[in-house]
Amino acid sequence: MASHTGELTPAVRVKDLHRSFNKAGGVLNGLDLDIAPGEFVALLGRSGSGKSTLLRALAGLDRGVTGTGRIEVPEKVSVVFQDSRLLPWKRLLDNVTLGLRVANAAERGVQALAEVGVAGREKAWPHELSGGEQQRAALARSLVRDPELLLADEPFGALDALTRIRMHTLLRKLCEVHQPAVLLVTHDVDEAIVLADRVIVLDDGVVRHDARIDIHGRRSQADPAFARLRAQLLTELGVEDDHDAPGRPTRAHLDERAAS
Amino acid sequence: MTATLTAPSRPAAAVEDVRPVRRRLGPGKPIRFGGLIGIAVLLAIWIVGSATGLIDERNLSAPWTVVTTAETLIENGRLQESLITSGIRAAIGLGLGVVVGIVLALLSGLSRIGETLIDGPVQVKRSIPTLALIPLLLLWFGIGEPFKILTIALAVFVPIYIHTHNGLRTIEGRYAELAETLGVTRWEFIRHVVLPGAMPGFLLGLRFAVTSSLLALVVVEVINATSGIGHMITLASNYGQTDIIVVGLVVYALLGVTADAAVRLIERKALSWRRTLAS
Numbered sequence: 001m002a003s004h005t006g007e008l009t010p011a012v013r014v015k016d017l018h019r020s021f022n023k024a025g026g027v028l029n030g031l032d033l034d035i036a037p038g039e040f041v042a043l044l045g046r047s048g049s050g051k052s053t054l055l056r057a058l059a060g061l062d063r064g065v066t067g068t069g070r071i072e073v074p075e076k077v078s079v080v081f082q083d084s085r086l087l088p089w090k091r092l093l094d095n096v097t098l099g100l101r102v103a104n105a106a107e108r109g110v111q112a113l114a115e116v117g118v119a120g121r122e123k124a125w126p127h128e129l130s131g132g133e134q135q136r137a138a139l140a141r142s143l144v145r146d147p148e149l150l151l152a153d154e155p156f157g158a159l160d161a162l163t164r165i166r167m168h169t170l171l172r173k174l175c176e177v178h179q180p181a182v183l184l185v186t187h188d189v190d191e192a193i194v195l196a197d198r199v200i201v202l203d204d205g206v207v208r209h210d211a212r213i214d215i216h217g218r219r220s221q222a223d224p225a226f227a228r229l230r231a232q233l234l235t236e237l238g239v240e241d242d243h244d245a246p247g248r249p250t251r252a253h254l255d256e257r258a259a260s
Numbered sequence: 261m262t263a264t265l266t267a268p269s270r271p272a273a274a275v276e277d278v279r280p281v282r283r284r285l286g287p288g289k290p291i292r293f294g295g296l297i298g299i300a301v302l303l304a305i306w307i308v309g310s311a312t313g314l315i316d317e318r319n320l321s322a323p324w325t326v327v328t329t330a331e332t333l334i335e336n337g338r339l340q341e342s343l344i345t346s347g348i349r350a351a352i353g354l355g356l357g358v359v360v361g362i363v364l365a366l367l368s369g370l371s372r373i374g375e376t377l378i379d380g381p382v383q384v385k386r387s388i389p390t391l392a393l394i395p396l397l398l399l400w401f402g403i404g405e406p407f408k409i410l411t412i413a414l415a416v417f418v419p420i421y422i423h424t425h426n427g428l429r430t431i432e433g434r435y436a437e438l439a440e441t442l443g444v445t446r447w448e449f450i451r452h453v454v455l456p457g458a459m460p461g462f463l464l465g466l467r468f469a470v471t472s473s474l475l476a477l478v479v480v481e482v483i484n485a486t487s488g489i490g491h492m493i494t495l496a497s498n499y500g501q502t503d504i505i506v507v508g509l510v511v512y513a514l515l516g517v518t519a520d521a522a523v524r525l526i527e528r529k530a531l532s533w534r535r536t537l538a539s
Contacts (some may be wrong), residue, residue, distance in 0.1 A: 059438055059441055060440075077441070078441070079438075079441040080436070083434070085434055085435070087435060087438075087452065087453065087456070088533055088534070089456040089457065089459070089533045090452065090456070094452075098444065099439070099442040099443055099444035100442075125532075193453070195533070
């Protein structure tokens with residue numbers, strides 16, 4: 001909201017950001033972006049549109065990449081990667097509390113693990129967990145640090161579809177409790193609509209589309225507003241959505257085959 | 261229809277087990293105590309050969325002679341004394357080499373300056389067999405204990421360095437990146453990421469190092485020693501006492517096997533996080 005009305009100091013302020021990996025052309029070409037405290041922003045874009053470059057710039061992980069511009073981020077920033085990035089030689093709790101400098105680190109770690117739904121696995125090795133549980137632990141590791149900004153780079157990209165739905169519910173719940181500003185990089189338009197307060201489409205290194213999601217209450221794919229938004233975003237991404245086009249085998253058709 | 265398929269292993273059983281079976285191409289199930297059977301066969305050949313006189317006593321003593329000789333050597337304390345001397349020598353040399361190897365690997369693996377100064381010389385040292393340095397080391401240090409321990413340490417630090425350094429360098433960059441986002445200090449990074457990450461490499465190096473240390477031990481003891489297993493063997497060789505030589509060799513073998521087992525035990529404890537060993 002703040003990014004539109006300016007009533008609050010933004011959590012993230014990016015001005016005229018340029019980044020390039022070679023002389024041929026920039027990946028980010030003068031990008032501007034504000035994110036309000038507690039705002040959940042989903043970042044969509046085709047491969048190579050600069051999504052990850054922007055996220056890495058905000059995370060301070062793009063040393064050695066040439067570029068100009070101005071980035072202001074909060075002091076406490078947490079990053080969730082596509083892989084859980086748990087250290088395989090540390091037990092789960094030690095992974096969660098790694099580098100955590102508070103008095104009751106272990107206690108906080110146990111709480112965080114319980115919060116993401118992997119209570120009782122504190123002593124487990126990361127490889128003993130399923131992919132979903134590993135990613136839950138990665139979320140716990142991020143949130144135990146009380147971040148003012150949570151950067152997530154396709155955090156559910158490697159999970160199966162059912163686990164992903166559960167993770168969406170979890171992430172929404174966690175964000176309601178902890179209220180960090182969130183920048184979620186994703187390929188998944190549905191994921192963006194389900195989770196975010198605001199969706200940004202990146203193209204050729206600048207913001208091409210920036211819209212708040214005005215679906216109130218539960219966001220269901222059955223909602224016509226959801227479908228409209230989805231179609232609109234897909235168009236922005238240059239994808240022809242033919243899911244609703246006639247002529248495809250219908251459910252009824254499939255059921256028939258299953259019955260025979 | 262089912263009659264054409266392979267019959268179940270227990271036809272009388274009520275539970276059906278009918279399945280297509282393919283011809284096995286792999287080596288199949290492991291044989292229990294398979295590793296020991298070859299050794300037993302070799303021992304049997306030795307026993308039969310000595311009993312029938314096919315093996316000349318002057319070339320290789322009979323097994324029972326070796327056993328009685330071992331008993332005598334233990335009774336008069338010569339074997340234990342030699343074993344302790346050799347064991348301490350190997351242990352000190354190994355310890356020194358391991359420490360030097362780890363320190364150099366850390367310096368070289370964690371800083372570019374360290375790498376430019378250390379890695380080149382170590383690679384050069386690696387291409388010179390340590391045993392070829394013995395003439396020079398003899399001139400510098402004489403034939404005393406320092407010479408022996410240094411030779412062993414020199415043989416040991418190279419595999420430790422190479423494998424630890426390699427282990428360090430193959431720690432995935434994404435873990436370093438993670439550590440950066442968590443804001444850990446350099447020391448925390450070394451302690452929680454670098455050292456455990458390099459542990460598999462180090463332990464592999466340690467296994468090579470143990471073998472190297474025993475090899476170097478044998479050489480320094482055989483070349484010029486006044487004590488130790490090697491000295492015992494050299495003396496026996498001068499007098500043609502093959503029984504004592506065999507006793508010495510058995511002791512060397514036991515040293516090697518024990519040391520290797522110890523390293524494997526450490527490996528199992530230290531790498532319990534690895535799925536490959538856990539399952």
